[in-house]
Amino acid sequence: MVVALAAAVALTASSCAKSEDDAADGKKSPAAATDAGQKVVTPKPGGKTCTVDAYGGEKLDLKGATVGFSQSEKEANPFRIAETQSIKDEAAKRGVKLLTANAQSQFSKQISDVQTLLAKGVDLLVIAPLNSDGWDPVLQAAAAKKVPIVTIDRKINATACKDYVSFIASDFVEQGRRAADQMIEATGGKGEVAILLGSAGNNVTTERTKGFKERVAEKAPV
Numbered sequence: 001m002v003v004a005l006a007a008a009v010a011l012t013a014s015s016c017a018k019s020e021d022d023a024a025d026g027k028k029s030p031a032a033a034t035d036a037g038q039k040v041v042t043p044k045p046g047g048k049t050c051t052v053d054a055y056g057g058e059k060l061d062l063k064g065a066t067v068g069f070s071q072s073e074k075e076a077n078p079f080r081i082a083e084t085q086s087i088k089d090e091a092a093k094r095g096v097k098l099l100t101a102n103a104q105s106q107f108s109k110q111i112s113d114v115q116t117l118l119a120k121g122v123d124l125l126v127i128a129p130l131n132s133d134g135w136d137p138v139l140q141a142a143a144a145k146k147v148p149i150v151t152i153d154r155k156i157n158a159t160a161c162k163d164y165v166s167f168i169a170s171d172f173v174e175q176g177r178r179a180a181d182q183m184i185e186a187t188g189g190k191g192e193v194a195i196l197l198g199s200a201g202n203n204v205t206t207e208r209t210k211g212f213k214e215r216v217a218e219k220a221p222v
Helices: 003-016 078-094 107-119 136-145 172-187 203-219
Strands: 066-071 097-102 124-127 149-152 166-168
Touching: 066 078, 066 107, 078 097, 097 107, 107 124, 107 136, 136 149, 172 203
Parallel strands: 066 097, 066 124, 124 149, 149 166
Antiparallel strands: none
């Protein structure tokens, strides 16, 4: 694996393993406590991967590199606090110059933030997208500068290895299934249920809802 991609994985891996149910003091919710936790899946040897060369970027030495990180939401959520801090900690360990920006849950600000990071000359971009759509201006600007992009938590609707190098996140469909399992256990599979959706326009909301509905239809059909 090329150095730039390895850098992005190292900077973001610890944040992706963090559950949004984890409290700021590190304690987990009852549902999370009974779960074995999320698993890190390693691609099989010989599997299709993307490299910085294939993307069109340049290899870089992680030590001394400048990485831009764009956080999507206000850091009132313990998950976002832990995510940003873990990236800062890993960057400091590896000698990475880290530039950060927080969109404060405003998509127009996130686009502007990332464009500013590009203007400052970052070698690599790590983005936690607020929305999945609307990234064309950023993707085009990064491609023009040959700056690799790694997205975390949420997908952007774009082409892997053409518009971005890698996407690191959880299995959100499986998260939805697990939430349904907990609900079915608590209710005995009976009762009326309301689904309170998260922010619209991103794959997390869509995939968690899909997994939840699939499991309810399987184990507690109407």
